[in-house]
Amino acid sequence: MVGKWHLGMYKKDCLPTRRGFDSFFGFLTAYKDYYSHIRCHYITALKKYPCVMDLMDGEEFVPHYYGAYSTQLFAQKSISPLFLYLALQAVHGPLQVPEHYTEPYSFISDPSRRIYAGMVSAMDEAVGSVTMALHRTGLWNNTVLVFTTDNGGQTFSGGSNWPLRGRKGTLWEGGVRGVGFVVSPLLKKPRTVSHELMHISDWLPTFIELAGGNSQPPRLLDGFNMWPTIRYSSRTLDEEYNVDLWTNSGFNVSFRAAIRFSKWKLLTGDPGQLCLCVSPIPPGCDHWFHRPGFYNSIFYREPLRPVMLFDIPNDPEERNDLADKYPSVVAFLLRRLEYYQKTALPVNFPEEDSRCDPQDSGAWGPWVQCSFFDKITSLVKENKTKEHLYLTMS
Numbered sequence: 001m002v003g004k005w006h007l008g009m010y011k012k013d014c015l016p017t018r019r020g021f022d023s024f025f026g027f028l029t030a031y032k033d034y035y036s037h038i039r040c041h042y043i044t045a046l047k048k049y050p051c052v053m054d055l056m057d058g059e060e061f062v063p064h065y066y067g068a069y070s071t072q073l074f075a076q077k078s079i080s081p082l083f084l085y086l087a088l089q090a091v092h093g094p095l096q097v098p099e100h101y102t103e104p105y106s107f108i109s110d111p112s113r114r115i116y117a118g119m120v121s122a123m124d125e126a127v128g129s130v131t132m133a134l135h136r137t138g139l140w141n142n143t144v145l146v147f148t149t150d151n152g153g154q155t156f157s158g159g160s161n162w163p164l165r166g167r168k169g170t171l172w173e174g175g176v177r178g179v180g181f182v183v184s185p186l187l188k189k190p191r192t193v194s195h196e197l198m199h200i201s202d203w204l205p206t207f208i209e210l211a212g213g214n215s216q217p218p219r220l221l222d223g224f225n226m227w228p229t230i231r232y233s234s235r236t237l238d239e240e241y242n243v244d245l246w247t248n249s250g251f252n253v254s255f256r257a258a259i260r261f262s263k264w265k266l267l268t269g270d271p272g273q274l275c276l277c278v279s280p281i282p283p284g285c286d287h288w289f290h291r292p293g294f295y296n297s298i299f300y301r302e303p304l305r306p307v308m309l310f311d312i313p314n315d316p317e318e319r320n321d322l323a324d325k326y327p328s329v330v331a332f333l334l335r336r337l338e339y340y341q342k343t344a345l346p347v348n349f350p351e352e353d354s355r356c357d358p359q360d361s362g363a364w365g366p367w368v369q370c371s372f373f374d375k376i377t378s379l380v381k382e383n384k385t386k387e388h389l390y391l392t393m394s
Contacts (some may be wrong), residue, residue: 002078003087007032011368017059021042025077025239027054029079029364034070034096039364045352061363075126090123093157097122113292116158141185144210148180162291170272171258173316189233251341253306254286259333266333267308
């Protein structure tokens with residue numbers, strides 16, 4: 001794996017190399033400086049704001065890449081004949097890119113949008129470098145390259161989802177619809193646009209199928225194998241997705257939730273605090289973010305209703321609420337949300353651990369030691385005998 005992890009690090013058992021990846025080069029937190037690879041984060045439990053390194057090779061910190069732009073650095077580390085997960089930091093904040101990437105976009109007046117455009121170009125160049133390396137090493141003819149995202153653009157940091165409604169962190173289409181493409185010599189119908197419903201959890205069983213494994217093992221996966229749909233541009237049988245459901249108690253329509261079924265999308269509660277960072281627009285407003293360069297194109301609506309229904313294929317901008325027109329559809333989807341809530345695990349955000357202070361080590365990383373894996377590794381490094389190792393394990 002190369003790039004952004006951001007899936008836990010309080011102990012070494014949480015690191016990529018303990019979670020199925022043979023190797024790892026990247027960073028552990030949400031984001032960092034693109035050049036210094038330093039991450040600053042306020043630790044409430046300690047009332048301090050440490051700024052330390054966040055870059056690892058395997059399970060060791062590597063400070064000697066200071067000054068190397070991370071998008072280019074990660075591309076250089078990404079060539080090997082196996083499954084590769086490349087999670088570039090771009091185009092996540094902070095907005096940083098070498099100046100020569102922004103020069104073609106001097107016509108963009110918004111400085112954030114101009115830097116963002118330069119970051120997209122740098123990312124595109126990085127993807128091109130990986131692709132060319134696959135061609136050069138003779139691996140391309142048996143490669144499937146997937147380029148996708150985990151959420152919509154952040155409109156307050158140069159991103160745009162226009163004409164879709166919302167931004168990153170919301171349940172509007174601008175927040176949850178992820179664009180992407182798949183390119184491979186193995187595709188039977190290349191250059192095809194698919195509008196089939198697919199969820200991020202579908203990638204794992206799809207990749208398992210591609211690798212020759214069983215995409216439906218005894219322990220069922222959350223997603224579905226989408227390779228036939230991608231390869232042959234066929235219809236998918238999967239029609240329902242629980243987009244989001246935030247509640248630890250019994251479900252009611254005041255909770256923030258969304259579900260897709262066939263062409264329908266139902267939303268309840270507040271789909272996403274659209275106006276937290278937009279001033280002087282009053283709190284609680286509801287709008288579509290402007291088209292880049294057209295700052296008078298914000299569209300206002302009446303206050304949100306607790307239950308909203310949209311026909312996404314015909315109304316992807318979510319402008320026409322059809323809840324009153326199709327009450328039976330609303331009732332059906334509310335029952336589905338209630339079903340999912342009953343089987344959902346509670347959301348758990350533990351309190352900050354005061355032991356996480358990275359100041360002594362100079363880098364963000366695990367702070368709880370002595371896992372089972374660590375004990376065995378320590379014994380091996382100390383050249384203990386097999387008998388000692390067996391007695392310790394038992």
